[in-house]
Amino acid sequence: MKRIVIHEEYCIGCRLCEVHCLVAHSSSRDIIKAYRNERNTVISRVIVEESGPLSFAMQCRQCQDPRCLEACPSGAMHRDPDTGAVTCDESRCVGCWMCIMVCPAGAVQQSLTQHKVASKCDLCQDAGDPACVAHCPNEALTYEEVL
Amino acid sequence: MSITIVGNSAAAVGAIEAIRAYDADVPIHVITAEGPAIYSRPLISHYVAGDIDRQRLAYRGSSFYEDHGVDTVFHEPVTAIDPEGHTVTTNAGRVVSYDKLLLAVGGSPIVPPMPGLDLEGVTTFASLEDAQAIESLLKQGRARHAVVVGGGMIGIKATDALTKRGIRVTMVELAPRILIRALDDESAAMMTRLFGRAGVRVLTENTVAEIIPDNGHIAGVVLQDGQRLDCDLLVFGIGVRPNVTLARDAGLEVNRGLVVDRGMRTSDPDIYAAGDVAEAYDLVVDLNRTVAIWPNAYRQGAIAGAQMLGQPREDHGGIPMNAIEVAGVPCVAIGSGNAEGASYDVLTRGTAADGSRGQPQYRRLVLEGNRLVGVILVGNISRAGIYTGLIRHRVDISAHRDSLLSDRLSLLSVPEDYRKHVVRGESIEV
Numbered sequence A: 001m002k003r004i005v006i007h008e009e010y011c012i013g014c015r016l017c018e019v020h021c022l023v024a025h026s027s028s029r030d031i032i033k034a035y036r037n038e039r040n041t042v043i044s045r046v047i048v049e050e051s052g053p054l055s056f057a058m059q060c061r062q063c064q065d066p067r068c069l070e071a072c073p074s075g076a077m078h079r080d081p082d083t084g085a086v087t088c089d090e091s092r093c094v095g096c097w098m099c100i101m102v103c104p105a106g107a108v109q110q111s112l113t114q115h116k117v118a119s120k121c122d123l124c125q126d127a128g129d130p131a132c133v134a135h136c137p138n139e140a141l142t143y144e145e146v147l
Numbered sequence B: 001m002s003i004t005i006v007g008n009s010a011a012a013v014g015a016i017e018a019i020r021a022y023d024a025d026v027p028i029h030v031i032t033a034e035g036p037a038i039y040s041r042p043l044i045s046h047y048v049a050g051d052i053d054r055q056r057l058a059y060r061g062s063s064f065y066e067d068h069g070v071d072t073v074f075h076e077p078v079t080a081i082d083p084e085g086h087t088v089t090t091n092a093g094r095v096v097s098y099d100k101l102l103l104a105v106g107g108s109p110i111v112p113p114m115p116g117l118d119l120e121g122v123t124t125f126a127s128l129e130d131a132q133a134i135e136s137l138l139k140q141g142r143a144r145h146a147v148v149v150g151g152g153m154i155g156i157k158a159t160d161a162l163t164k165r166g167i168r169v170t171m172v173e174l175a176p177r178i179l180i181r182a183l184d185d186e187s188a189a190m191m192t193r194l195f196g197r198a199g200v201r202v203l204t205e206n207t208v209a210e211i212i213p214d215n216g217h218i219a220g221v222v223l224q225d226g227q228r229l230d231c232d233l234l235v236f237g238i239g240v241r242p243n244v245t246l247a248r249d250a251g252l253e254v255n256r257g258l259v260v261d262r263g264m265r266t267s268d269p270d271i272y273a274a275g276d277v278a279e280a281y282d283l284v285v286d287l288n289r290t291v292a293i294w295p296n297a298y299r300q301g302a303i304a305g306a307q308m309l310g311q312p313r314e315d316h317g318g319i320p321m322n323a324i325e326v327a328g329v330p331c332v333a334i335g336s337g338n339a340e341g342a343s344y345d346v347l348t349r350g351t352a353a354d355g356s357r358g359q360p361q362y363r364r365l366v367l368e369g370n371r372l373v374g375v376i377l378v379g380n381i382s383r384a385g386i387y388t389g390l391i392r393h394r395v396d397i398s399a400h401r402d403s404l405l406s407d408r409l410s411l412l413s414v415p416e417d418y419r420k421h422v423v424r425g426e427s428i429e430v
Helices: A016-024 A031-037 A067-071 A098-102 B010-022 B041-048 B128-139 B153-164 B185-197 B245-249 B294-308 B385-392 B398-404 B416-424
Strands: A002-006 A047-051 A054-058 A077-079 A086-088 A141-145 B003-006 B028-031 B070-073 B078-082 B087-090 B095-097 B100-103 B107-109 B122-124 B145-149 B168-173 B201-204 B208-214 B217-223 B228-230 B233-236 B240-242 B271-273 B278-282 B287-289 B321-326 B329-335 B345-351 B361-368 B371-378
Touching: A002 A054, A016 A031, A016 A047, A067 A077, A067 A098, A067 B294, A098 B294, A098 B321, A098 B329, A098 B385, B003 B010, B010 B028, B010 B100, B010 B294, B041 B128, B041 B153, B078 B245, B100 B294, B122 B128, B128 B233, B145 B153, B145 B228, B153 B168, B153 B185, B153 B233, B153 B321, B185 B201, B185 B321, B185 B329, B185 B361, B185 B371, B217 B233, B271 B294, B278 B294, B329 B385, B361 B398, B371 B385, B385 B416
Parallel strands: B003 B028, B003 B100, B028 B070, B100 B271, B122 B233, B145 B168, B145 B233, B168 B201
Antiparallel strands: A002 A141, A047 A054, A077 A086, B078 B087, B087 B095, B107 B240, B208 B217, B217 B228, B278 B287, B321 B329, B329 B371, B345 B361, B361 B371
C-alpha cells in the first residue's frame, strides 16, 4: 500500500500541511470557512515537530502491525478493507484513549468535537494524494508505494 | 488440522483474525459460555454511563464468525479438556476434537463470600449481563445510592459511570488509597479530589462486611468498621481472577494464571492460552504475570493464532497500562508508573488543582538506570504513546530527561536514532 514518507531534510516548518489537513477534514472544505468557523471542532491530523532548524511533519505511520488497532476496545480503529489504511471509525469511537496511550509516534489525538473521539490521519481516503502531501511546497512529504 | 478456541472476546478475535490472515481454510471452532454477540467488556462502563447504546457495545459485527468461516457453539461452557485425546467437552456433553486448542477463557470477577450476594441490586461489573442488570435498575429509578467495592480500575469506572447517571456513590477501598496498583500518592489524591467534587464519597481502609437485605432486594451494607450505609445498588469492582480451573484439571502448569511461553504455548504443546487467563511475559518487570488488559489480550490471541499455524510470531512482552477518566479528567498509567524506592529515579511535574476548581495536571516519569519504566499522566495525556514506545524499546533516555518531562511532549523529546526509527515507521517490534 501507499504510505506517506517524511523527509525531514526538506521540511522548512511552514505548516502548510497542517493548514491543508485541517481544511481537508473540515465540513466546509474551504480554507477560509474552515479557519474562521470550524477551528473549535476540527484539528490537523498532521503535527509539525519543530525545534530550531529541525522540523518535520508527522502523521500516522500506518504500522504493519498497529498497536492502536489491537488496543482499541470499541472496534473503531480498523484497517480499511479496500485501501489497507488504518483509520478510526469515529461513529464507533468512545474516546477511551487507549490508542493515544499505545501509539509510539503520538499520532492519535483527542478531537475537539463534543463527541469524544480519537482523531488520526486517514490518508485522505476520498481524495487523491493526502492533502498534506499535495500541498507541501518542498516535497518534504511524499506518497509512495512502500513494502 | 483444526483449531478450537474457547472464549469469544478480545483474545479469541485476535486469534481468529491472525489465523485467517495466514490461512483461509483451516477449520476453526469457537466454543463459548456466552451468546453470539462479540461485545466489548471495557465499554460496559460507557454503556452504564449512558454515553453509548447497547448496539455500540459490539466489538465486531454480527457476521464476524460467518465472515471468518468459524463454526460456533454458544451458551455452552467447556467443562473438561482431554489433552491426550485432544478433545474438549461442554456442559451439554458435546465433545469437540482439536489439533490445536486456544484457551481464551478470561477471568471472573472477585466477590468476597458473604450472605446476600444473590439479592437484587447486588452485582459485579464485568459482563453485559451485569451492565443490563444495572441499567434496568437505573431505568426504573430503583437505584439512587450505590456502594462500589473496590477503588481500582474497575471500581473507578463503575463509580464514574454511575455518577454520570446522577447516582450518589460511595466507593469503598481496602487499601489506604484508591488505584494503589497504578497511581502514586499524589495522582491518587488528585483523582480522589475529583471524585469528591463530583459528589462521590471515597472511603479507604474499609470494605463491605455484610449485606442488609429487604424483601429480596439490597437495603444497605455494614462496613468493616461497623458503619452502616443505606444503598439500593452494590457493585463489586475488586478485580478479576484468571479462570484456570479448566486448565488445572487438565494438568496444565498453572500459577496465578495459565503459564505460557513467548509463543503463548502452555505446558502442553498443543494447548495455547491468551488474554486475561494467561500468565504471559511482562517486559516492564521482566517476569511472567497476569495483566488483564485489552491490548495484551488481543495481541496474545494474535500470537497464539499465528503459532498454532506454525508461524514464528513471538511475544516481546506486554506492558501493564490503563486509561481512566474521573469527572472528565483523563488519567493514564503506563508500566511501573507508581514505583518508589532507591532503585528508581522519579521525575515529577505539575500541580494539584487547588481545592475545588481547575483541572489538575500531573506528570510522573519513573526511570530505572537510563531507561523509562513507567509513567503517570493526569490531565494532559496528549501523545502518551511516545512514552510507551520508549519503555517498550528500552531506549536510553538519560540525555532527554528534561524534555520528556515537558508538557509539550513530542518526538523531538526522544533520542535521534529512535526518533528516526519511529518516523520511518519500518517496524514497531524491537
